[in-house]
Amino acid sequence: MSRVALGLGASLRATLRRELQLAISSPGKIVNPLMFFVIASSLFPLSGRLDIDVLGSIAPGIIWVTALLAVMLSMESLFRSDYDDGSLEQLLLSPQPLYFHVLIKVLGHWLVTGLPLVVVAPLLGLLLNLPAQGYVPLLIGLVLGTPTLSLIAAIGTALTVALARSGVLLAVLVLPLSIPVLVFGAGVVDTALNGLPVAGVIALLAALLVLALSFAPLAIVAALRINVQ
Amino acid sequence: MSRVALGLGASLRATLRRELQLAISSPGKIVNPLMFFVIASSLFPLSGRLDIDVLGSIAPGIIWVTALLAVMLSMESLFRSDYDDGSLEQLLLSPQPLYFHVLIKVLGHWLVTGLPLVVVAPLLGLLLNLPAQGYVPLLIGLVLGTPTLSLIAAIGTALTVALARSGVLLAVLVLPLSIPVLVFGAGVVDTALNGLPVAGVIALLAALLVLALSFAPLAIVAALRINVQ
Amino acid sequence: MLSVANLACERDERVLFANLAFTVAAGSLWQVQGANGSGKTTLLRILAGLNGDYSGELQWQGKVCSEVRTEYQQALFFLGHAPSVNRTLTPLQNLRWFCALQGFADDAAIHSALNEHGLRGYADIPCYQMSAGQQRRVSLARLSLTSAKLWILDEPFTALDRVGVAELEARVSRHAAAGGAVILTTHHPLQTQHPLTVLNLDALRPEAA
Amino acid sequence: MLSVANLACERDERVLFANLAFTVAAGSLWQVQGANGSGKTTLLRILAGLNGDYSGELQWQGKVCSEVRTEYQQALFFLGHAPSVNRTLTPLQNLRWFCALQGFADDAAIHSALNEHGLRGYADIPCYQMSAGQQRRVSLARLSLTSAKLWILDEPFTALDRVGVAELEARVSRHAAAGGAVILTTHHPLQTQHPLTVLNLDALRPEAA
Amino acid sequence: MWQWFYKLGSPRYFYEMTTGFVPWLARATFLLLAIGLVWGLGFAPPDYQMGDNYRIIYIHVPTASGAIWIYAMMAVMAAMHMIWNIKVADMVAKSCALIGASFCAVALVTGAFWGKPTWGTYWIWDAKLTATLILFFVYVGVMALRSAFDSETAASKAASVLTLVGVVNLPIIYYAAYWWNTLHQRSSELGVRDASANPPEIWIPAVFSGFGLIGLIFVIIILHTRNEILLRERRAQWVQELVKQETGNA
């Protein structure tokens, strides 16, 4: 037989590959969160008379809030189809270490939804008149913050996976938990715009990421087990 | 037999009753959009150090944008479970006039999700430091605007009902089309805050509502037929 | 009642059926047979007017179906793979809505339909608390409520236990005997008193011919 | 292999079964029978470790199941009502992931499993383009790939055509004959050479006793 | 006329008719564009106010107005598809979405690069700019919806419905953008002057590039539609024979 035994690494790669295959099977999976990010951000200037400088000063907030919403909305589908078709049962019943499989699944999802957000963020900076010295802190913040947001959103998704159509419920669970990331993330830019050193805030963001990487998978696995009763 | 023949009105009432039963079966259906509305609005003050007057001036925009998002997210479930379990086939195959049934379904959904938003909006006004003369225009705008938003969102929902988990796609379709409502809706408040007469803008919002009431059900029915292939 | 002329359907690369012509007369009981993927579901959805991807002509009582849509829909009861049962609502609420869509209200009839289908005492229990077979029974209770002449049922026996299967077999026979017409698919051998017309899609397929 | 002692489960107000005790030995083929709603699915999910809402004891090879979870999961193959087939992916992609979760990779085996299950030529077609029965076949192709000893299958015959049913019957018999064990539910009369142990939940139920 | 129109609705006829026609159209387009752009970008005198920057106009203006007209065309095609079920109409609509969105993007990008030297910023929330941005979003929505469906028929019908909904909405969106802007912001600072006030050396190349771009629109749409026809009709006998010929020749 041509059977090749796989170590943990290879088996995680298979999970990652599956996640990416699902993403490229419909280009919308990558493009839509981006478009949401751009469209939702431009709703704010449209909805009121804003002085261009005021707009610039609230730009970090707008970008971070819409990034949070985009991550959360796109995360909604993470476990849903697996739950509906029963694949989640197969995952939970497999003899593999779930912690890593779940982690890799979230990170795979972040690669196709979170990372592109980071890439187009500067464009939004242009649209929203973000001052020049805000771009680098914005990007650093997003790179460190969006994976944390993805992990938090994944907990919410896992908790609500058995519930029919839970977009709003998900938001209600996830948004409060994400507030620290939002505060520090937007805080990095604000601090930089005020000419203060940003290293401290960035360290806080990094700490949140480490925390999420270590504990979120545990919560996710527990939540999935509860739902697959 | 105790069979009672029903006219169109009674049969529409049955559809409305079903929609309301679905809503009260899980209180989350009513409470969650509200919570989202409140939480998402308060993300902005959290995400930056804003001057209190600046906050007051962007308050109408924030409230309207989050109302739009809340309506859209809660609308996601409108046809979804009916599609999944096949009830939508039964609706489409029934000899009833679909235009009215779809309209009543959307309005029933608005009663349990849109109307409560209008009720809590003043609370958000307080949180966001909305000037006193802005409250009445905000409410009038929301009463006229949220049903239009619901109808537009319902078109999006109907178009994407066959697609797995389409939160972000829905947003990409619905948000651009909702921009006029947003502009005029927030415009009512702005106009009032500037001390200008608001009747004209309100008339525009009402006109949009009439337009949506007449055409949206057609688009929704067409979209549902396409998806139930 | 329903007559089909020159019906053809292809999906992607494959012709599922072509030159299909038959007439479903009042009082007849049709079983569409075929291997997995032979196109039974597709055919039934075309007949019900849910799938427009075909060429050929469908006539209801001598008139083209799409032209007498409302009339045809009044005479038609269709049940697909999915049970059309809302899981949050109770059987009673589910069936009330079904009746309203057919233009009448009759709680007594709903209760007796549920009893007939072995769901006595379940009228007010949310459907998500029921087993697969019980949900299917809620779905089938519609057969006792509809006044449609033509029933189109896609694998209605799925998830039913033996008693349920026998009851449903008897029910479709009775409907046909009473002058109605039934078109159904199933993979298990039907046991009915009523004469059965079998339409075998495997035998019809061009490559098989 | 698997032994059950004093198992009881109630849902809401109703006792589904109580004092259930049996041992599934290597080489045996079990069919769980019962009317709709009698608790077959519930029992199977308890045995598979997916449902923790019970009292009683499950032992795998003499050790309590929950204590030797990984080992038990290595020896177990479970297939529920849902086919566990992702509709956007192709059968090949679906099965590759399944194999990876079992800890191996073997495309040749996947292809031959698909061929065995009547899906020759479908390896690279997205599953949403398949009929209900074809999707069920993708799901069942796992039986040829897993090396699990104990198979727990909840209504695996759903949607299969006659040939598919016969093949699956032969497959479970072979597995049992080769020293494996199979527990399954189905409402249709099983035709197997292998001796069949029937567990009838209706007869066990307190109110029926 | 109707006969011809009807025949054009058949993919095969459309394909065969355009086979002879498209190379000539392509050549004419190339010529027009070459004259317009080389003249406009290379030889027309610099503007006395904006210097050489204004040369972006030769791309910006035609793409911006093109994006609007292409939407109109797409809507007509969508209506034809919905009402008469003409498949070619849908294929043309699909091409329209693609190049309409591209034109929109080009107009946005050129406008932004033009904005930097003229206004000192890449973007302001001016009515015209905003409306163009939203038009871009609507295009993207149509394309996203189409690509989200697995089934070709459902995708094309759904995209048609959305396109038609957009037809109702676009004028409203434009109106809203202007209403919102004139109320809240200084009026447009676009340095638009009457074309006739410009010397002919400036506007003649503009006319060339304008017609060139119209030609380009049609060339792209036709080529794209021909591709689509081959793809969707790949099993039809005439396509297979065509393929056999082509591969035989090669």
Ligand code: HEM
């Ligand atoms: C991203 C920024 C920009 C966008 C989205 C944009 C968009 C548009 C649109 C939609 C048109 C209308 C075409 C028509 O009505 O048929 C247009 C025309 C025009 N634009 Fe822009 N534009 C932008 C920046 C600029 C800048 C910076 C200038 C020069 C200062 C400029 C100069 C013109 C001129 C001269 C016309 C043609 C005259 C007219 O139709 O009004 N545009 N642009």
Ligand SMILES: Nc1ncnc2c1ncn2[C@@H]1O[C@H](COP(=O)(O)OP(=O)(O)OP(=O)(O)O)[C@@H](O)[C@H]1O
């Ligand atoms: N989520 C639930 N909550 C409460 N009760 C439930 C739930 N799911 C099922 N039940 C009840 O448990 C009982 C057993 O259900 P189960 O699904 O195990 O039956 P089953 O034997 O598999 O039936 P079927 O042949 O219809 O598949 C049923 O009577 C049902 O009403």
Ligand SMILES: Nc1ncnc2c1ncn2[C@@H]1O[C@H](COP(=O)(O)OP(=O)(O)OP(=O)(O)O)[C@@H](O)[C@H]1O
């Ligand atoms: N969405 C789709 N797109 C393309 N092809 C499809 C689609 N759905 C089904 N098919 C193909 O159409 C054929 C017929 O499918 P259909 O569901 O009608 O089969 P069936 O006879 O009902 O089979 P089963 O017994 O498995 O239910 C199958 O070969 C399948 O591959």
Ligand SMILES: [Mg+2]
């Ligand atoms: Mg079928």
Ligand SMILES: [Mg+2]
């Ligand atoms: Mg069961």
